[in-house]
Amino acid sequence: MTITRDMLLAAIDRVAAAMERDFDMLNTADGALGDGDLGVTMSRGMRAISAMKDDLPDDIGMALFQCAQAFTKSSGSSYGTLMATGLMSAAKALRGAQSIDVASVPDLIAGARDKMQERGKADLGGKTVLDSLDYVSRATAEADTGDMVVAAAQAVDKALDDFRDRPATVGRARIFGEKSIGLDDPGMLAMRSVVKAATGQ
Amino acid sequence: MTITRDMLLAAIDRVAAAMERDFDMLNTADGALGDGDLGVTMSRGMRAISAMKDDLPDDIGMALFQCAQAFTKSSGSSYGTLMATGLMSAAKALRGAQSIDVASVPDLIAGARDKMQERGKADLGGKTVLDSLDYVSRATAEADTGDMVVAAAQAVDKALDDFRDRPATVGRARIFGEKSIGLDDPGMLAMRSVVKAATGQ
Amino acid sequence: MMKKILNNPEHYVDEMLEGLVAAHPEYYRLHGDGGKVVARAKPGKDGKVGIVTGGGSGHLPVFTGYVGTGLLDACAIGDVFSSPSAEQMADAIRVADSGAGVLRLYGNYGGDVMNFDMAGELVEFEDITCSTVLLADDVASAPPEEHEKRRGVAGMVYAFKMAGAAAEEGRDLEGVTAVAQKAADACRSIGAALSPCTVPQAGKPTFEIADDEMEMGMGIHGEPGVWRGKLQTADQIAGEMMDRLLADMPISSGDRVSVMVNSLGATPPEELYILYRTVKVRLEEAGATIVMPLVGRYATSMEMAGASFTLCKLDEELENLLQAPCDCAFWRVE
Amino acid sequence: MMKKILNNPEHYVDEMLEGLVAAHPEYYRLHGDGGKVVARAKPGKDGKVGIVTGGGSGHLPVFTGYVGTGLLDACAIGDVFSSPSAEQMADAIRVADSGAGVLRLYGNYGGDVMNFDMAGELVEFEDITCSTVLLADDVASAPPEEHEKRRGVAGMVYAFKMAGAAAEEGRDLEGVTAVAQKAADACRSIGAALSPCTVPQAGKPTFEIADDEMEMGMGIHGEPGVWRGKLQTADQIAGEMMDRLLADMPISSGDRVSVMVNSLGATPPEELYILYRTVKVRLEEAGATIVMPLVGRYATSMEMAGASFTLCKLDEELENLLQAPCDCAFWRVE
């Protein structure tokens, strides 16, 4: 099973639409534990990607590289930079490819997670987007290729459930300390929206 | 009839005591139409004069000159400078004298009024200490020397009554405009206390 | 209410001066026993005309801060928003005099005028010749017909600079006084206040204003302005301030003008720069060339929020004096 | 609530930069299409090591203001209290490079670190060599054992100055980086906040605090400090701040130290000078000689009230670099 360029473009459309839909939800969630700009960051980034969608090269690696740049250009917020970092990591692995082998997805996600971890200098378990990606990469690795889509969607939910009652220790949310207990991490919420939209769930 | 040096020293004691007594009253009155420091200005000035009282020269002119200096040194507020200006005017007129001829009092006060008017560049009728002095100089000029003391005391009251319902047009009180109607000018209140204490009323 | 960092409010000014002189001994020294006269640490050349100013505290860098080379020689400082005494002013004049006479250059406030006049009489006996120039640049404080009644505000910084440069050049008292008068006549200012400051000894704000209000033309001690109303946008505020200044002192094509966009205290430079955009457009529309714009905190009221604009119309002489070197802890021109 | 002078909050930073560059074209110019990179109007000598910084707006003169001779070459500016994008930082690095490499010198904030790292990767492809020094001088933000987690505050002004002077002298990237690191290591800061500021786009104060309260150790964006309690006197506040700084970086007899007494915005210079008295006494008690004390607004949070102290322990090299000439619209050393 492979993910084609067209499938990728369709996924971009779905994620972009989800980010418009979740604009307020993400801003509000980030407002409770940070500066309230996560909806702005995500919608800006996805709008920039949508705008250049038709001109994306056939080389999937190059295409993802340009998607990464859309994020580095449109925002200085942490999440945009982390998204760009993750996309760049996948871009490097896919340079020259015209499609993505589904079997490589768990590794691509794990690779993105690792690069993002390096970028953000934060440990796993800190209640961030890294934990969502970690859950997704493991769940997809354990699933059959046919079930990966469902496994990924379940993983982003499970990550939220597992971390909800733990305190944030990373990023702006860190300064809220114990007050962050019971509140979802905005970055994990955003990744849930991204994963579900990308996988069409 | 003459005012001797001893009479002058006794008057200084009475005025100094009155200024302690009226400290809050004058600050409050000035607080309503200005910066609330008139009690401070008057008590500081009179304390400075009291402190050097025993060393005042016999020459009444010189003595009044030193009293004037006590005011220029102890305060930068308008009233202190006006007091100093009035005292200096009398000091010049009395240079070399050992006592004051009561008959000259209306002219001494008129002279002080004029110098203070020059100093403050304000017209008579502006609801200030100048109006009090104007009333006193005229009332004493019209009175027999024996009645001057009573005439002076009545004049400072009458000045307050006549101006109470007019707006202030001079000094900080000016910015209160119409709101100053009905309120006594703090400088006129201070002059009433000074005149009544000086004349022992 | 704005919060203040202080000890005993009665000592606010003395402690401020103590710290000022301790931090900048190369610029300032206290003179006399009252402790409220600041003089240059390095006195001017012998035979230089002295320039003194004075006024209430709470306006740093005005007044004290501008004691320095190419600026003022001495300053008498009063309590917050209160005139210094005539004796202090006389002391400032004495220390500023090196035989060539002393210009008294200060803002048009009743108490200050009385005291500087009195101080002049005090030093007359000591054969010190004094001249006087009053700043009366606040267009909101009286109509043009009564311009001599106007209050003095930030325009005095231009007058300090230009007169200071003229004195440094070696001009005589008459010449320095003429420059100061020309500079004072060339300046027009207006302010807009957003929130008050607190006078330490009074312990309460200088005025009350609603959370969504501003006051156009308010004086630096909270003197009433020309209107109070809803807080406007930066462009509207700047536009009206420029309208009022240009109505009072028309600018024609080819004029050379310096402009000061001054924070009254709390308003940050970010917002001054937002205002400056409009100032520049309006002056350039009028055909003027802007010379050495001053954007910052030049004349303040402690932590008052708001801004003032000052236009200073230049001729060749004033422009050269503006650009001459000067040096104090708050302002340096090379 | 503090009132602000602005138009559309979304345009606050763009309009601020427009005004800054319009007012000071001799110092600053906008670079690139994003409009949020400021570079020196007169670029440094060819072959000079470039120094860039970056960070959120709202801290003038930090960061943008310190672009100038003997200071920084370029700065990437984000929205108020938000990191600039990695692309803007890359642009700042590009314009600062004249072949000798570029030092990234900025405060330790998560977003800024990620973006500057990313920017470094972007310019790596263009053969620009970068080095990094992070300021982490706020002693209230983490204990000494975790000093690398500390936030960067006003100490960065010393690092800008010293690294800038080293680059101006012609040292190479390694040399300039070493100086910056030494300066960063020599600085300790702490702040005390009295009232918040308002982020234009958020439209509400960064934190709430009662009328009679202060917070010791609060960060410049309102990050929690070490305690919140009744507003203390100036002497108490200064005493505790000095205690905390000296506990973190002991000063011994004979040490030479520069000290910055910095207003967070609204607090007027009058009050900084009141604080400075205690700073001076404490340093002199410890036997230190104070070199070039800086009292004023060097690193702010718009109209936040409060003050910060920074101690910078000097060796001969740092002292010479501190006193070397520099020039920008906000600071000039001769």
Ligand SMILES: Nc1ncnc2c1ncn2[C@@H]1O[C@H](COP(=O)(O)OP(=O)(O)O)[C@@H](O)[C@H]1O
């Ligand atoms: N250092 C980090 N490492 C991993 N994830 C991080 C880090 N910092 C922030 N995040 C994630 O990013 C989210 C916040 O993103 P964003 O709103 O863009 O941050 P900011 O506006 O503070 O720059 C957090 O909820 C968290 O999931």
Ligand SMILES: Nc1ncnc2c1ncn2[C@@H]1O[C@H](COP(=O)(O)OP(=O)(O)O)[C@@H](O)[C@H]1O
């Ligand atoms: N220019 C003036 N001419 C005459 N009297 C004046 C003048 N200015 C003030 N006064 C008088 O002084 C009083 C206020 O004195 P004071 O409180 O010392 O003034 P301030 O504190 O404003 O300097 C007024 O009530 C008025 O009587």
Ligand SMILES: [Mg+2]
């Ligand atoms: Mg955010």
Ligand SMILES: [Mg+2]
């Ligand atoms: Mg953000």
Ligand SMILES: [Mg+2]
């Ligand atoms: Mg008064």
Ligand SMILES: [Mg+2]
């Ligand atoms: Mg007074």
